[in-house]
Amino acid sequence: MNNQLKTNNNSRIDEYLKILTLHKIADIYRVESDKAAKTKLSYTDYLLKLLEEQVLTKIERSINRKMQIAAFPQIKRLEEFDFSFQPQIEEKVIRELANLNFLEDGKNVLFLGPPGVGKTHLAIALGIKAIEQRKRVLFYSAEKLTEELAAAEVSGMLNAKLESLSRLDLLIIDELGYLTLSNQTAKLFFQLVSKRYEKGSIIVTSNKSFEDWGEIFNDEVVASAILDRMLHHSYPFFINGKSFRLKNMSKSD
Ligand SMILES: Nc1ncnc2c1ncn2[C@@H]1O[C@H](COP(=O)(O)OP(=O)(O)OP(=O)(O)O)[C@@H](O)[C@H]1O
Numbered sequence: 393m394n395n396q397l398k399t400n401n402n403s404r405i406d407e408y409l410k411i412l413t414l415h416k417i418a419d420i421y422r423v424e425s426d427k428a429a430k431t432k433l434s435y436t437d438y439l440l441k442l443l444e445e446q447v448l449t450k451i452e453r454s455i456n457r458k459m460q461i462a463a464f465p466q467i468k469r470l471e472e473f474d475f476s477f478q479p480q481i482e483e484k485v486i487r488e489l490a491n492l493n494f495l496e497d498g499k500n501v502l503f504l505g506p507p508g509v510g511k512t513h514l515a516i517a518l519g520i521k522a523i524e525q526r527k528r529v530l531f532y533s534a535e536k537l538t539e540e541l542a543a544a545e546v547s548g549m550l551n552a553k554l555e556s557l558s559r560l561d562l563l564i565i566d567e568l569g570y571l572t573l574s575n576q577t578a579k580l581f582f583q584l585v586s587k588r589y590e591k592g593s594i595i596v597t598s599n600k601s602f603e604d605w606g607e608i609f610n611d612e613v614v615a616s617a618i619l620d621r622m623l624h625h626s627y628p629f630f631i632n633g634k635s636f637r638l639k640n641m642s643k644s645d
């Protein structure tokens with residue numbers, strides 16, 4: 393093809409790809425078409441290659457966006473979790489959870505135990521697995537969640553807030569129990585749990601055993617109503633092992 397014609401064609405292709413917002417293809421099609429000519433790739437294989445790259449970019453962007461929305465405090469992956477350090481946690485069960493069937497069934501996961509045993513790590517890791525399957529996930533500390541619920545109630549937006557939280561595929565509530573809730577916020581928390589009950593999964597981490605949940609919610613009746621719903625379809629993990637934080641400290645000493 394003469395050079396002038398090729399340049400004209402390329403600038404029209406660039407324009408069309410821009411209109412169609414196929415930016416990835418715009419970036420790579422020249423190099424790929426030279427490669428295809430050299431390796432005698434068929435027209436369909438060449439087209440397939442371009443479309444695959446564009447689709448991969450789209451998926452990657454959507455995952456990145458969902459990761460930002462989820463607002464994880466850190467990135468913690470299942471692959472980084474050392475199960476041999478915490479033998480109480482059944483690796484097989486966690487790996488099954490990572491297949492995300494629990495989300496389809498609206499089941500909950502509870503990680504209970506003292507500081508540093510990996511509760512938040514596992515909650516985030518399952519959240520990331522869910523996002524990789526294009527699920528909508530939000531991570532909250534119990535404190536921030538209850539503050540937002542209380543603020544929504546004050547501004548008359550509680551129903552809208554509960555609605556939006558109930559539309560998520562997975563809600564992660566971290567550090568339940570480090571702070572005691574007021575009677576009012578405990579009731580808001582109950583409304584949230586009721587709304588998601590049997591519809592959408594919640595992962596909760598807590599340093600308090602179930603007997604002490606009355607203390608968290610400042611009310612035995614509300615606490616048992618919340619526990620009842622949370623536990624009905626759930627995977628509770630009781631982790632009593634050593635703190636991973638202290639292990640790392642003694643290593644560097
Ligand atoms: N078994 C493990 N393998 C690898 N890293 C771990 C493991 N357990 C914990 N960690 C790491 O140790 C640190 C503390 O873990 P994590 O934050 O999950 O603790 P936690 O149980 O949520 O504690 P807290 O109740 O204080 O919030 C994190 O950096 C986490 O990635």
Ligand SMILES: [Mg+2]
Binds near residue numbers: 511512567
């Ligand atoms: Mg934690």
